[in-house]
Amino acid sequence: MTQAPDTTARRALADDVPADALLTVTGATLSFGQVRALKGVAMHARRGEVTAIVGDNGAGKSTLIRCISGVHRPDSGEITFDGRPVSFRSPEDAREAGIETVHQNLALVEDLTVWQNLFLNRELTRGFGPFQVLDRKAMRKEASSMVASLAVNVPAVTSRVRRLSGGQRQAVSICRAAGFTSKLIIMDEPTAALGVQETARVEQLIERLRDEGHAILLISHNFAQVLKLSDAVWVMRAGRCVAGRRTAETNGDEIVALITGARAGDTTEND
Incomplete structure (x- = not known):
């Protein structure tokens, strides 16, 4: 050179x-x-x-x-x-x-689905006052939108992370970092x-x-x-x-x- x-x-x-x-x-x-x-x-x-x-x-x-x-x-x-x-x-x-960080070890939970990992510690809820329940439908819909917007190669947001390839897992981790106003x-x-x-x-x-x-x-x-x-x-x-x-x-x-x-x-x- x-x-x-x-x-x-x-x-x-x-x-x-x-x-x-x-x-x-x-x-x-x-x-x-x-x-x-x-x-x-x-x-x-x-x-x-x-x-x-x-x-x-x-x-x-x-x-x-x-x-x-x-x-x-x-x-x-x-x-x-x-x-x-x-x-x-x-x-x-x-x-x-x-500031979001994509760590080398990815920090994903293998037994959870893609959408559950995307919303881990950021769960959406519905209800009134202390009577709150997880809004799974809204999180699945939002997760699908996040994945689609980044054209991430993931089979489905309902797939468990342990079934994904290394590249797909990395894409999920990046999608999680990019999906929340980072x-x-x-x-x-x-x-x-x-x-x-x-x-x-x-x-x-x-x-x-x-x-x-x-x-x-x-x-x-x-x-x-x-x-x-x-x-x-x-x-x-x-x-x-x-x-x-x-x-x-x-x-x-x-x-x-x-x-x-x-x-x-x-x-x-x-x-």
Whole structure:
């Protein structure tokens, strides 16, 4: 591959937060005992774009997204979402703000149906006062509408999850994340366990979500996928976000060099 041009515009991604940024992380730190998992991380994600986060194992990618999604609270620094500083106490707080996460293990209940998984902890009820019952008919109808709107390849919303393929399960998890007024969808290795055809379907679903205006935060070890899907890419190494690039202005060689440290990043890395 040819070396990407070292342009001022490309360097500016790591330094200047655009006006249309939906998510901004500034100076985030987090320690677990003596282990410093995050060391002053700064990054941002724009509305209506796929923003990738890449790095070697242990670079801090998962810890960062857990801070964004409310699993962890940073020791210091600031997270701004949709124009205001946030400090989520739980994943439920993040979901209420419009941040949904598709975890690598999917977090689906195999013995429940598709529609039951879509509405898990979001059940629709009907009745009066304390006399409430589950509105199963409304949830099945809404689930069918959600699946149809995303063209998800699922046999029927009444199918039990254990009968679905890996790609279909991933599609259900993504559908659940996208179906409830989410502004930002975090996807952690969404195609790591899928075959070629199922990976292609999930990638098409990601592109469709972006086209509909969702912001996607994509964590992936698949550089070809990152270069194909993302609009911007952030490189993490040893708990730091060392570089940010517009994807069109970088390439696989530069990303690998930034991950390994063979090429210096945009930030000072001394403790």
